Amino acid sequence: xxxxxxxxxxxxxxxxxxxxxxxxxxxxxxxxxxxxxxxxxxxxxxxxxxxxxxxxxxxxxxxxxxxxxxxxxxxxxxxxxxxxxxxxxxxxxxxxxxxxxxxxxxxxxx
Numbered sequence: 001x002x003x004x005x006x007x008x009x010x011x012x013x014x015x016x017x018x019x020x021x022x023x024x025x026x027x028x029x030x031x032x033x034x035x036x037x038x039x040x041x042x043x044x045x046x047x048x049x050x051x052x053x054x055x056x057x058x059x060x061x062x063x064x065x066x067x068x069x070x071x072x073x074x075x076x077x078x079x080x081x082x083x084x085x086x087x088x089x090x091x092x093x094x095x096x097x098x099x100x101x102x103x104x105x106x107x108x109x110x
Contacts (some may be wrong), residue, residue, distance in 0.1 A: 001078050005074050005078075007070060011069055015066065015069040018066055020101075021062070022058060022061050022062045022065075022066075023100070023101065024045075025061050026058070026061040027100075029061070032048040032097075033046070033047050033048075034046045034047075038108075042105075043104065043105050043107075044102070044104040044105065044108060045101075045102075046099060046102045047099075047102075048097045048098070048100065049086075049097065049098055050098075054083060055079040055080065058079055063075070063079070
């Protein structure tokens with residue numbers, strides 16, 4: 001997804017942040033989010049995935065909020081593309097889980 005697909009390309013960073021929040025909310029709900037802490041501060045987080053996330057799953061976890069950034073048709077095309085990509089991954093590889101996202105605070109990188 002690039003900025004040109006949005007209603008206002010200048011809102012791309014806001015769109016990506018909103019999309020990430022949806023992914024994280026779903027990962028927490030599915031018990032597939034790991035968090036690393038040091039002295040009570042979060043220093044890293046990882047989202048693991050082991051099943052295809054459907055368009056319905058995304059909508060139930062807040063994707064409706066994305067309609068302020070992007071048309072319904074483009075958002076559905078995006079989620080359909082992601083869903084098909086995940087199915088192709090499942091068909092072409094043997095795995096139980098895969099790392100979907102990893103975030104580490106700058107002070108702990110390297």
